[in-house]
Amino acid sequence: MKKIVINGGNRLHGSVCISGAKNAAVAIIPAIILSDGVCRIENIPNIMDVNLLVNILHQMGAAVRRIDKSTLEIDPRRINSSFANYDAIRKMRASCYLLGALLGKFSEAEVALPGGCDFGVRPIDQHLKGFSVLGAENSVSGGMIKLKSNGLKGGHVYLDVVSVGATINTMLAAVKAEGKTIIENAAREPHVVDLANFLNSMGADVRGAGTDVIKINGVKHLNGTTYTIIPDQIEAGTYMAAAAATQGDVTLKNVITKHLESITAKLREMGVQVEEYDDCIRVCSEGRLHRCNVKTMPHPGFPTDMQPQIAVLLSVADGTSIVTEGVWDNRFKYIDELKRMGADVSVDGKVAVIQGVDTLKGAPVKATDLRAGAAMIVAGLSAQGTTYIEDTDHIERGYEDVVEKFASLGADIRVVYTDDTVVQRA
Ligand code: EPU
Numbered sequence: 001m002k003k004i005v006i007n008g009g010n011r012l013h014g015s016v017c018i019s020g021a022k023n024a025a026v027a028i029i030p031a032i033i034l035s036d037g038v039c040r041i042e043n044i045p046n047i048m049d050v051n052l053l054v055n056i057l058h059q060m061g062a063a064v065r066r067i068d069k070s071t072l073e074i075d076p077r078r079i080n081s082s083f084a085n086y087d088a089i090r091k092m093r094a095s096c097y098l099l100g101a102l103l104g105k106f107s108e109a110e111v112a113l114p115g116g117c118d119f120g121v122r123p124i125d126q127h128l129k130g131f132s133v134l135g136a137e138n139s140v141s142g143g144m145i146k147l148k149s150n151g152l153k154g155g156h157v158y159l160d161v162v163s164v165g166a167t168i169n170t171m172l173a174a175v176k177a178e179g180k181t182i183i184e185n186a187a188r189e190p191h192v193v194d195l196a197n198f199l200n201s202m203g204a205d206v207r208g209a210g211t212d213v214i215k216i217n218g219v220k221h222l223n224g225t226t227y228t229i230i231p232d233q234i235e236a237g238t239y240m241a242a243a244a245a246t247q248g249d250v251t252l253k254n255v256i257t258k259h260l261e262s263i264t265a266k267l268r269e270m271g272v273q274v275e276e277y278d279d280c281i282r283v284c285s286e287g288r289l290h291r292c293n294v295k296t297m298p299h300p301g302f303p304t305d306m307q308p309q310i311a312v313l314l315s316v317a318d319g320t321s322i323v324t325e326g327v328w329d330n331r332f333k334y335i336d337e338l339k340r341m342g343a344d345v346s347v348d349g350k351v352a353v354i355q356g357v358d359t360l361k362g363a364p365v366k367a368t369d370l371r372a373g374a375a376m377i378v379a380g381l382s383a384q385g386t387t388y389i390e391d392t393d394h395i396e397r398g399y400e401d402v403v404e405k406f407a408s409l410g411a412d413i414r415v416v417y418t419d420d421t422v423v424q425r426a
Pocket residue numbers: 023026093094117121122123124125126127128161162163164165166187304305327328329370371398
């Protein structure tokens with residue numbers, strides 16, 4: 001079995017380049033299905049979720065050419081079926097975007113039910129609501145979701161909850177629908193805006209992305225395009241947290257500082273020095289972190305995908321902090337792992353009360369999901385002694401070259417198999 005092994009205590013220093021945003025890439029790749037031409041996508045992160053989606057498109061008939069590590073050219077013109085039933089779909093939540101994209105292209109779709117991180121119930125009722133307003137009926141049988149319509153027509157979609165996935169899926173279905181679609185109570189995440197910019201670069205007419213009302217005038221054709229994906233807000237936030245946890249001095253390159261504002265504000269509250277420049281950010285930390293309270297919310301609130309990493313920082317901060325999860329029902333599974341490292345945390349429903357301890361101590365732990373795994377790395381880097389992280393696949397779903405990047409910042413981190421053969425020392 002593969003494990004990440006960390007000997008904690010090294011102060012991180014130097015600079016690291018942030019990769020393209022996972023959650024933008026996993027929306028943009030399915031969106032390529034809607035195009036009538038070749039799409040060249042730059043700054044694509046080389047991570048498992050993205051590579052699985054690219055393979056799915058390839059299996060569906062798209063021609064895929066890798067130009068270099070972070071640039072792909074995808075020609076979707078040979079995709080001629082609205083049916084997608086591949087093993088990879090059941091592994092990842094983002095495969096549900098195939099529904100919106102195939103529906104938008106063919107006015108019908110049949111896609112395997114998506115998988116993804118387990119944070120409790122992950123309904124798609126709001127996605128189906130969006131499709132239904134546009135004229136698509138849905139049914140589920142044999143693990144497949146089926147959507148059928150007699151041609152999509154624009155409509156007024158009011159989302160009952162702010163949902164990134166439902167916003168994106170409705171956009172995908174609506175860009176080529178006849179007439180105007182309005183999405184109210186839309187998600188405002190940077191990756192929603194990036195998808196809108198990508199669609200517009202193909203000739204779509206999407207306005208208002210980044211606000212809670214998105215207006216889409218359907219168009220008949222979408223052209224090929226060249227598009228550069230935004231930097232990953234959460235990868236950046238994770239390296240910021242790691243710099244703070246190790247009393248380090250780290251400069252993150254290729255970031256959009258505006259996307260990091262809620263994270264920057266919390267780190268400053270904790271006594272961390274954050275300097276913002278045009279497309280980079282420097283994070284320095286000395287001495288003990290201060291306690292604070294954090295509540296996760298849809299953008300521009302504090303991102304739920306940074307909740308585990310910030311909880312690690314608070315577990316070694318002065319005093320008692322309260323972390324409230326405002327997006328998911330059950331996103332504290334990793335706390336049991338953190339407690340193995342000596343953290344003092346009690347969880348009641350969606351609230352974690354964290355009493356800061358002097359230091360975490362290395363231990364064998366599991367990555368219970370993607371961001372929980374990232375948090376275990378941050379914990380391991382700051383801990384005394386050795387941390388062994390199992391189930392590293394979760395981490396590779398969303399972090400490009402994570403071991404190499406941390407090692408380049410001075411971390412003592414490597415990958416081993418359970419027989420303890422070192423397979424990679426970056
Ligand atoms: N929800 C519903 N009905 C729906 C859809 C969502 O009730 O039809 C609820 C969910 O149960 C949840 C809330 O709405 O309580 C927000 O869910 P959302 O739809 O926004 O989440 P998602 O689209 O499934 C994306 C990210 C997640 C991130 C959330 C919230 C992708 C591929 N995934 O998920 O990212 O946590 O938005 O920001 O974009 C990650 O990257 O680690 C990750 C899990």
